[in-house]
Every structure is written in structure tokens, then in C-alpha cells.
Amino acid sequence: MVSPAAVAHRYMTYLRYYVATMPQAAEDLWQMSFQFERLSEEQRTPGHWYRYEGQPGLIEVGLDRSGEWHPDGILPEGVDPGQVVTIPKGEPVPTVLDHLLGLLGQLPADAPNHAQTVEMMETLKDLGTAERMARLAKNFQQTLASVPPVAVEQIRFLEQASLQMSPELLAGKARGYDAAGVLMVTAIAREVAKLNDKACSALLAKAAAWQLAAVDEMAARLIEGCWGLGLKAQLTAALDSLRSQGDEIIQKAREGLYPERRPDLTLDIYYSLLLQSVPYLLGAHSGYFKLSKAPNLSEDDDEMFTRRAGSAEEKLVRITSALHYAVQDVDLARLHGKQALVASLLKSDPKQADTLVLEIIDLQFFYPPTFKPVLMGSGAAPSGVSPAA
Structure with missing residues (x-):
């Protein structure tokens, strides 16, 4: 029988991944990852180029497991076309939303909080719709318009709204892009x-009077207006601040103190912190990218904004990939497999075992460095989170 703790762990793992940027992005990557898993083991090893069936772009995966997207789909000179692996579409699998609703549906109808659960199910269904995004933007604008029209009061409201977005995101009531828009x-x-x-x-x-499809559209239009007014320095400072705050949250997650001998709690706390960094990185990346396309841009500014957009995007990919890996290993089967491999290497080649642990932490699962003892066998094995717990 599945324990309540196991259901809660599974639900939160799926939820963090689902809301990190936007539900559709999560669903697309979810389906694509299952397509990739249908390849042979040899085809899935690093060092290949990949093309998803019916799509023009190419993905280059280096031997160090780093990936690069080539949207033009053109192979560089000297690369053998035989290195390209086509990933077939295959049959769709149950969606992330299906899993979330299924987990919530396990709550008995006579449970004290059943009404809140039903409400949450409806919220999740609505979360990625255009209607909801426009409604959220309208509510945000109406509240902003009701604030006294002086900067100190308007900013006080915006700061309160920004603080509220983090718990809303963690609770699955907002998308990463919603939070990013308010922060921007x-x-x-x-x-x-x-x-x-x-x-x-x-x-x-x-x-507050614009017609908007989403909150992040307000931020994009503010950037346009400020650039037209010659406020490049103010825009750059704002985006630099977002990037810095995102980096600080990641650093806190990576180096934070976690419960000893409770890696199951460690991972939930860690991934929740990573999720909180996403809106800041989204805001920084979106803003820098928009500025890189601004009119009358000098070469130096073009290079700076493009470089900073790329840096923010790389961090976003690391974080969202970590949240995706967490879903793929929600039962921790892969973690247990890595522990067994490390244990075997410790007997024959401790140095190689140490190298593998660092690779798992930094490149594969993006675990916190404090998770090293768990992988090396000197920490407690995760418990209380498997389906049969």
C-alpha cells in the first residue's frame, strides 16, 4: 500500500516540474523524454547528434553530456551524417497533468480537505490556459490601478505581489512565467x-490600462517603453538584479544545510529552492533577450545582452533539467542504481568512484554537493518515498 508520505513526495515532484516555466513546456519535454528512452542503450550514450522525427532542429550531445541546440538543423562541416540519430515519435504516454490529477484523486471523498483537493484539481487544469493567463493579468492590472498613483505606493504593492508569487508557485497556483512577469x-x-x-x-x-494576454507581456512592453525613453542603464540594472537574486537562491540550494541522514527530505527541500530561482532566471533571460533585439543597438550592447541572455538560459536549462530528472527518478530507482555502481567501484577503484559521484552530482542529476555521502554509501539511503513505503 502506498503511504501518504510517498504520495505527497510524488505529487510535489511532479508539481515542481509542471509549474517551473509553463505547463506546455513541461508536457512537451515529458513526451520527448519518453521518445528518447525508446532508443537503444548505445544510441542514448553521449557523443551523438539527435533529430526528433518531423522536426528540423538538431541536438548535439557531447561526451561530457553537455547539449547544444542547433535550430537550423545544419550539421557543421566534417560531421558524419551517420552520427545523427532520429528519435521516432511513438505513442504518447500519460501526461504530467494526468499523473497529478491521479495522485490528487487518491484522496478519499470523505477526507476533511477533499473540497480543497477538488479545487486544486480544477486549478491545475486551468493553469496553462490562455483564459487564465489573461485573467491573472487583468486582476494584477486592476489592483495596480487601485493603488494611489505615486511611485512609492505602487512599488510597495509590486514588492508585496512579488513576495506572494513564490508561495503561489510552490503551491501550483502560478506558473514560472507568471512570477517572472511580476518580478520584472x-x-x-x-x-x-x-x-x-x-x-x-x-x-x-x-x-495598468494595456490590453494584455499575460503578466509577462506587461514586462516586455515596459522594456520597450523604457528603451525608447533612453533608460538602458535602468533596464540593465533591473535585469542584473534579477539574475543576481536567482544566482543567490541557487547558491543557497547548492550549499545549504539539510537534515542529516534524511536524503528524502534533502531532495524535496533542495528542489523547492531550485524552483524558487526559476522566475528570476526567466525574467533575466527574457529581458536580456528582448534587449538584444532592441532597435539602434550598439555592437557592444548587442554582445553584452546576448551573452547575458545566454548565461541565464544555461542556468535555466540546468535547473529545469534537474526538476525533470527528479520526476524521471521519482521512485529513486536510478539513484539506487548509481549507489550500487559507486559501491562496486569503491572496492576496485576508489578514485574512479569519486569521479563518478562528482559527475552524477554536477552533470547528471544536479544534486546538491551535500548529497555526496549518500552516493558514497556513508549517508543513509533514501527512505519513505518509494511507492511501497
Whole structure:
């Protein structure tokens, strides 16, 4: 029989992955990963080029497991076309949403919190719809418009809204892009107010009246408006602040103190922290990328914004991949397999075992460094999270 702790662990693991950026992105990667798993073991080893059936782009996976996307689908000169592995579509598998709803559906109808569970099921179904995104943007604008039209009051509201987005994201009631939009608007308004509080107030008043499809669209349009007003320094400072805050959260997750001999709790805490970094990185990447396409851009600014957008994107890929790996190993079968492999190597080649552990932590699963004792066998094995727990 599945324990309540196991159900809760499984649910939160799927939920973090589902809401990190947007549900559709999670679902697309989910289906693609199962397509990839249908390949032979040799085809899945690092050092190949991949093309998903029916799609033009190519994915290059190096021997160090690093990946690079080539949207033009053109192989560099000297690369043998025979190195390209085509990944067939295959039959779709149950979606991430299917899994989430199935887990919530396990709660008995007579449970005290059944009504909240039913409400959460409806929230998850609605989370990725265009209607919900527009509704959230409209509610945000209406509240902003109701605030006294002075910068200090408007920014106070925006900062409160930013603080609220993290628990909303963790609870599965907001997407990463929703939180990123609020964070971007807040960061931009804060920097513009330092220069001219009346100009900031006027910009926000206009933003509250725009027709928007999503909150992050408000941020994108604010960037356009500020760039037109010559506020490059303010925009750069705002995006740099978001990037810095995202980095700080990742650092906290990677080096944080976790419960001793409870790696099951370690991973849930760790992944929750990683999730909280995503909106900051999303905001930084979206903003830098938009600025890299701005009109009348100097070569130096083009290079700077492109480089910073790429750096933020690389971190986003690491974080979202870690959340994806967590779902793929929700039962921790892969972790137990790695532990067994490390244990075997410790007997024959301790140095190689240590190298493998570092590879698992830094390249494969992106575990926190404090997880090393678990992989080396000196920490407790995860418990309380398997389906049969």
C-alpha cells in the first residue's frame, strides 16, 4: 500500500516540474523524454547528434553530456551524417497533468480537505490556459490601478505581489512565467523610480490600462517603453538584479544545510529552492533577450545582452533539467542504481568512484554537493518515498 508520505513526495515532484516555466513546456519535454528512452542503450550514450522525427532542429550531445541546440538543423562541416540519430515519435504516454490529477484523486471523498483537493484539481487544469493567463493579468492590472498613483505606493504593492508569487508557485497556483512577469515589472519600476519617481508612476499607470494576454507581456512592453525613453542603464540594472537574486537562491540550494541522514527530505527541500530561482532566471533571460533585439543597438550592447541572455538560459536549462530528472527518478530507482555502481567501484577503484559521484552530482542529476555521502554509501539511503513505503 502506498503511504501518504510517498504520495505527497510524488505529487510535489511532479508539481515542481509542471509549474517551473509553463505547463506546455513541461508536457512537451515529458513526451520527448519518453521518445528518447525508446532508443537503444548505445544510441542514448553521449557523443551523438539527435533529430526528433518531423522536426528540423538538431541536438548535439557531447561526451561530457553537455547539449547544444542547433535550430537550423545544419550539421557543421566534417560531421558524419551517420552520427545523427532520429528519435521516432511513438505513442504518447500519460501526461504530467494526468499523473497529478491521479495522485490528487487518491484522496478519499470523505477526507476533511477533499473540497480543497477538488479545487486544486480544477486549478491545475486551468493553469496553462490562455483564459487564465489573461485573467491573472487583468486582476494584477486592476489592483495596480487601485493603488494611489505615486511611485512609492505602487512599488510597495509590486514588492508585496512579488513576495506572494513564490508561495503561489510552490503551491501550483502560478506558473514560472507568471512570477517572472511580476518580478520584472517590480525590478524595472524600482530602478526607474530611482531616476524619476513621477516618470515611474506614469509608466505604471499606462501599464495598468494595456490590453494584455499575460503578466509577462506587461514586462516586455515596459522594456520597450523604457528603451525608447533612453533608460538602458535602468533596464540593465533591473535585469542584473534579477539574475543576481536567482544566482543567490541557487547558491543557497547548492550549499545549504539539510537534515542529516534524511536524503528524502534533502531532495524535496533542495528542489523547492531550485524552483524558487526559476522566475528570476526567466525574467533575466527574457529581458536580456528582448534587449538584444532592441532597435539602434550598439555592437557592444548587442554582445553584452546576448551573452547575458545566454548565461541565464544555461542556468535555466540546468535547473529545469534537474526538476525533470527528479520526476524521471521519482521512485529513486536510478539513484539506487548509481549507489550500487559507486559501491562496486569503491572496492576496485576508489578514485574512479569519486569521479563518478562528482559527475552524477554536477552533470547528471544536479544534486546538491551535500548529497555526496549518500552516493558514497556513508549517508543513509533514501527512505519513505518509494511507492511501497
